[in-house]
Amino acid sequence: MCSNGTWNPPGVSSTTSAPAPGGAPAPIPAKAGCTGTDPYARLPNVIGSCVSGSWIPVPREAGVSSASASIPPPLPPPPVGITMNPAVKFQTINGWEASLPSSLTSASAMTEAQWSSLLDLAVNEMGVNRLRLDVASGTEGPNGTGYAIVNDNADPNVIDPAGFNWTTLDQRIDRVILPWRQRVLARQETPYINLQYVDKANSSFEHYANPQEYAEFMVAVFQHLRTKYGFVPDAIEVIHQPNEVNGWRTPANIANVILATAARLQAAGFGVPDFIGPSTSTAGAASTFIDQINAVPAAMALVKEIGYHRSGGTTALPNDISNIALRGTQLGKRTAMLEYRADPAAPTSGPNYAMLHEDLSVGRSSVWQQGVLADKNSCVGQWTRLNNGAAELCPTSKLTRQYTKYVRPGASRVQATGNSTFEPLAFVNADGRHVVVVKAATGGAISISGLPPGVYGVYSTESGGANVTTNWSNVTVAPGQPVSARIPSAGVITVYKR
Numbered sequence: 001m002c003s004n005g006t007w008n009p010p011g012v013s014s015t016t017s018a019p020a021p022g023g024a025p026a027p028i029p030a031k032a033g034c035t036g037t038d039p040y041a042r043l044p045n046v047i048g049s050c051v052s053g054s055w056i057p058v059p060r061e062a063g064v065s066s067a068s069a070s071i072p073p074p075l076p077p078p079p080v081g082i083t084m085n086p087a088v089k090f091q092t093i094n095g096w097e098a099s100l101p102s103s104l105t106s107a108s109a110m111t112e113a114q115w116s117s118l119l120d121l122a123v124n125e126m127g128v129n130r131l132r133l134d135v136a137s138g139t140e141g142p143n144g145t146g147y148a149i150v151n152d153n154a155d156p157n158v159i160d161p162a163g164f165n166w167t168t169l170d171q172r173i174d175r176v177i178l179p180w181r182q183r184v185l186a187r188q189e190t191p192y193i194n195l196q197y198v199d200k201a202n203s204s205f206e207h208y209a210n211p212q213e214y215a216e217f218m219v220a221v222f223q224h225l226r227t228k229y230g231f232v233p234d235a236i237e238v239i240h241q242p243n244e245v246n247g248w249r250t251p252a253n254i255a256n257v258i259l260a261t262a263a264r265l266q267a268a269g270f271g272v273p274d275f276i277g278p279s280t281s282t283a284g285a286a287s288t289f290i291d292q293i294n295a296v297p298a299a300m301a302l303v304k305e306i307g308y309h310r311s312g313g314t315t316a317l318p319n320d321i322s323n324i325a326l327r328g329t330q331l332g333k334r335t336a337m338l339e340y341r342a343d344p345a346a347p348t349s350g351p352n353y354a355m356l357h358e359d360l361s362v363g364r365s366s367v368w369q370q371g372v373l374a375d376k377n378s379c380v381g382q383w384t385r386l387n388n389g390a391a392e393l394c395p396t397s398k399l400t401r402q403y404t405k406y407v408r409p410g411a412s413r414v415q416a417t418g419n420s421t422f423e424p425l426a427f428v429n430a431d432g433r434h435v436v437v438v439k440a441a442t443g444g445a446i447s448i449s450g451l452p453p454g455v456y457g458v459y460s461t462e463s464g465g466a467n468v469t470t471n472w473s474n475v476t477v478a479p480g481q482p483v484s485a486r487i488p489s490a491g492v493i494t495v496y497k498r
Ligand SMILES: [Ca+2]
Pocket: 152, 153, 154, 155, 156, 157, 158, 159, 160, 216
């Protein structure tokens, strides 16, 4: 019978036959049907062709009917080859950080169940294992917040407990740090608390002017936390955006408070925390600060993490970030993108997966902060939010999750090559599980070589429209065999060892 322009035995339709192997074009949809058999079949020089429901004679030499004479669609392009080479290692991932203050405000305005759901998403879906606990300089003084510092007494070696007000710090710990920490521990990971000192205004007494007073402040914070909560920060981010604050603009002051604080914490029975700096507001301002802190080698020896904030737009950022990465490599420090200031009025102005990809690759970042842990409703620089009362990932988080969920602290970033359209980043987790994340500028197919045998999960999120996430079927990799996967349109696709 005539079906889809092809002669088939009765009962068989070409539209139901399996597609030919090797990516042959899909069957052409059937034209308006012809009744009966080809009336020209017995003639020597012609053959019937079904056109608009009628049989017409066409030369037999053509051997084709009008339908199959149509030009077939082009074959899809072959998959883009991506090769992973775990022998070439770059940075070690420390984790994914969130900041806190507006989380606290939001937490006060929602139910326990809502807050709990947001924390579950942030920890278990996004993999947030670091929190930045801001402590305002004005915690020393009667207010407990703000930046007007009142010295507890004139002796930097004697703490007067009545000279500190812990109200705000404790609220942050009680409402955010504790439930977050509990969730991280529950998944057998180590919560990492980054205590960031913030001083945005001048007052008559300043910690930067006397390193021993800064050190005493930190000893007071650590003693308070140890006594009340039983844990202390893992890191001190020495000063938030020093390039924007009088006094802190002098990098030598940063070096001096690091030296004093390390000594005083040790004398008080604490380990030396990871010092993080310079945390300038722009990536461009960071390198000069790093170089000048490095003029005090004993201080630089205590800096474990070169933190940078990437506010101030994107102009010339790749150079600024590669300059930071270079210093990290030369000095043996990890680098970290720890803040991006979005415009609250522009929902798409926040940190996004393209920045994350750049910070991980060009910046060799070991840490990346997307922004606020959880928010009542906003999604500019947040990980999670409420939408009509229900907890959900922020739209941009669906894309950054492609990087953060399965790449865990201790993972090594390793070499992977693709092309400018399908840019891979590859990781080997501390437990040996491999993860390949591919940023795709268009939809298409990829073929990843270099993965050990095993069962791999595949999921993708498309960057257009509703940021649709698709979980694809597992792929079993035989020894030496590549993994094939595809993403329908631009976005990020992740292949991870199960
Ligand atoms: Ca004192």
